[in-house]
Amino acid sequence: MLIIVTYDVSTETAAGRKRLRRVAxxxxxxxxxxxxxxxxxxxxxMQFEQLERELxxxxxxxxxxxxxxxxxxxxxxxxxxxGRFRSVDFEGPLVV
Numbered sequence: 001m002l003i004i005v006t007y008d009v010s011t012e013t014a015a016g017r018k019r020l021r022r023v024a025x026x027x028x029x030x031x032x033x034x035x036x037x038x039x040x041x042x043x044x045x046m047q048f049e050q051l052e053r054e055l056x057x058x059x060x061x062x063x064x065x066x067x068x069x070x071x072x073x074x075x076x077x078x079x080x081x082x083g084r085f086r087s088v089d090f091e092g093p094l095v096v
Contacts, residue, residue, distance in 0.1 A: 003048060004069040005031065005039045009059065022058045023066075026051065 005027055009020040027033070030051055031041030043051065052068065059066050 001043060001045070001048070002071040003031075003041050003043060004071060005041060005051070005055070006067045006069075007037050007055070007059070008065040009037075010063040016060075016063065019058055019060065019064065023055060026054050026058065 007023055007027075009023055010016045011020055024033075024037075027039040027041070030043060030047060031039040034040050041048075041051070048068075055066055
């Protein structure tokens with residue numbers, strides 16, 4: 001399934017900046033960054049739940065915001081893209 005992860009982490013303190021880096025790193029492990037605080041991730045149900053748990057342990061719910069969007073099939077009809085962006089086709093062949 002395709003999910004969109006968005007977050008807004010308060011960076012007013014050193015602890016907030018540290019949280020922001022940890023949240024970004026966790027998202028980078030499972031998806032690709034499409035904007036500064038927006039990631040597209042192709043995951044199964046177990047990976048989704050694992051990512052959600054990990055991110056919930058990182059954020060401060062009193063100061064930060066975390067949102068997940070499940071994109072239903074067919075994905076091609078749900079995502080429109082304009083402008084320059086080079087996405088990775090995780091379903092396509094791997095060329096080294």
